[in-house]
Amino acid sequence: MQRQAQYWFPAKRYGWGWGLPITWQGWAILVAFILLIAIGAAMILKHSLAEFIAYVAVLTALFAGVCWWKGEPPRWRWGDE
Template sequence: MRDNDDSAWFAPKRFGYGAGLPVRWQGWAVLLGYLSLLIPFHFLMQGPGAAPRALAIVMMLGATVVLVALSRAKTRGGWKWRWGGRD
């Protein structure tokens, strides 16, 4: 993505590597959707036996992979190490 890309959903982190907070409604929707998925996973972890816990962990990892992939693809300027200056 270009540095001034208007279609970016997330701002880059000022220091370090990765994405910062969302800057568009689509980014907020993705983040809130991810957080809302954590609630059913919590209740699934409370189920008896190992199968519900394993399912919850696998589903949580899948949701996290989707969140990271979307935020990486939709971060203004892409993911790279930043030292706080203007790139």
């Protein structure tokens, strides 16, 4: 019997992408992402806006990668199953 993979991030009901996490691991990743942005804002933003934008872009790419890896396969959804 094959065990179904547990997704951390469910697909959005409408549109493309993922919704809020459904597991503690997903919530931990989301909270870490938000905290790292806040820490970066406090430390980097006072020095350089360009560095902060690059920092947020890297964090966002990493977060999107985790969503792609541990989330439902993305596709356009119109609300019906």
